[in-house]
Amino acid sequence: MEVKHMTLIETVKTLEASRQLGIVSSKEERQLLLDWYQANGRWTESFSEPFHERLTVKENIKFYIKWFQSDFNVNDLLHLFNLNAIQRERTKHIQYDDYVLMKLCIAYIQPCKQLVFNDILYNLHFETINQIRQLMTIFEETDHHIVHLLTHIDHAILLTDEVYQVKNEAIKRLEVEQNEKEKENTSQDMQVLNVFKLAVKTEDKTLFLNPEDIDFIEGFEGKVNIHLNNESWLADYSLTELEERLSPYGFYRCHRSYIVNLQKVKEMITWSKNSYSIKLDSSNQNFVPLSRAKLKEFQTYFNGSTVPFTEN
Numbered sequence: 001m002e003v004k005h006m007t008l009i010e011t012v013k014t015l016e017a018s019r020q021l022g023i024v025s026s027k028e029e030r031q032l033l034l035d036w037y038q039a040n041g042r043w044t045e046s047f048s049e050p051f052h053e054r055l056t057v058k059e060n061i062k063f064y065i066k067w068f069q070s071d072f073n074v075n076d077l078l079h080l081f082n083l084n085a086i087q088r089e090r091t092k093h094i095q096y097d098d099y100v101l102m103k104l105c106i107a108y109i110q111p112c113k114q115l116v117f118n119d120i121l122y123n124l125h126f127e128t129i130n131q132i133r134q135l136m137t138i139f140e141e142t143d144h145h146i147v148h149l150l151t152h153i154d155h156a157i158l159l160t161d162e163v164y165q166v167k168n169e170a171i172k173r174l175e176v177e178q179n180e181k182e183k184e185n186t187s188q189d190m191q192v193l194n195v196f197k198l199a200v201k202t203e204d205k206t207l208f209l210n211p212e213d214i215d216f217i218e219g220f221e222g223k224v225n226i227h228l229n230n231e232s233w234l235a236d237y238s239l240t241e242l243e244e245r246l247s248p249y250g251f252y253r254c255h256r257s258y259i260v261n262l263q264k265v266k267e268m269i270t271w272s273k274n275s276y277s278i279k280l281d282s283s284n285q286n287f288v289p290l291s292r293a294k295l296k297e298f299q300t301y302f303n304g305s306t307v308p309f310t311e312n
Contacts, residue, residue: 022147024151024166046119057088100132217258255289
């Protein structure tokens, strides 16, 4: 095993005491941690293995109750995990959201209290995410210790206040702020955090973009062009609206017509006394204009040595 992998695992070992925590990392790192947790006796769930397709939802759960020699009541579990409406359906016909809820039900039945979930919120509907957040509280109340391995920071924040990010071979805790009023109202909390996905309509479908993947946003005739990976999508937002909603997540209004993702900034360039640009670390090396009035404020986001300033 590589030294950096050993270092990551040694660091993660120090986090074991928490009831529920989230670790945001790459696919490779998540697989490494999954393998390690599984080898050390944790119940791991990647939401990829199918159920017995010929059995109904209720029959599958009854099978696992018997398999684990558990004393749970199948009807109580169907109610707890919101599976009553589909209990007679064969699992090959159920939706992915219901499949995830079934997987959580099995994790709840089995005897191990140390659980690891890999990308639990991936590709789920709003209502299911809300249900899972409530279920995680029940898991905690029944003395389960949970580690969430996740791709996106926004998913981690939805699940727990204890969030860590693996970056540049190091793991760092992120500050997560949540006031008491938000904690009391799950629906309100979900509406606030829904900003993490930007809806963009195409000819035949609606795309939901992760803001962290966006390079920059450009104002266009009262709408916006959202630029990501050499592509752009026209969306019915205003720059002012997106500036307000995205600024807490690393976006900055660098020009009256542009908002830039600060995580994508590679270099600042001065072309003349009054002309500045931002060079982005993206596949097509985009340049975004930087307003002279924004220059000093923009520089305060960086420590001086992180982003070079070039004169041309």
